Amino acid sequence: MVDSRLSGLFHLLLPERCSLCRQAATGPICTDCREDLPWNRHACPSCARPQESGPDHLCASCAETPPPFDASWSAFRYQAPIDLAVQGLKYNAGFRSAHWLGLEMARARAQRPQPLPQLLLPVPLHTGRLRRRGYSQALELARAMGRVLSLEVDTRSARRLRPTADQIGKSAAERPAM
Ligand SMILES: [Zn+2]
Ligand SMILES: [Zn+2]
Known part of the structure; x- marks a missing residue:
């Protein structure tokens, strides 16, 4: 306060x-x-991979093997300055980044015709990593988005059971689908 x-x-x-x-x-x-900002204006509606121009269509990968979820969306492409903002958020407690990233993500989401979700469920950190880092970057982003979109942030319904390797420095193909 x-x-x-x-x-x-x-x-x-x-x-x-x-x-x-x-x-x-x-x-x-x-x-x-x-x-x-590198807005992800045109993307596969299924996996959110960037596309050169609209109208948005299923990418070859999703057309061949549909992923086990209905849809995904990404406000930004992983390019400067978003990559640095995300890394700062993950490793340097860049809460100011969480504030403006969450705000812009929420504004971009609000402009889409699809209805808003019922709640936001940030992907949790494993308890060991949460203890070391002291905060969850996904939760900070979700809180910023939830404030703008008036959505509940659910921190209880998901738990990470296994620690996973860090994603920084890995290519998109090397990252787990979640
Ligand atoms: Zn400026
Ligand atoms: Zn796709």
């Missing part, structure tokens, strides 16, 4: 700066940086 009051006071005293270019901004990132 005290922290949020203090940060509110700082916002009153200091102009907000864009998290990416440090110019004065009216939100966590400025309009120019926002427009330059």
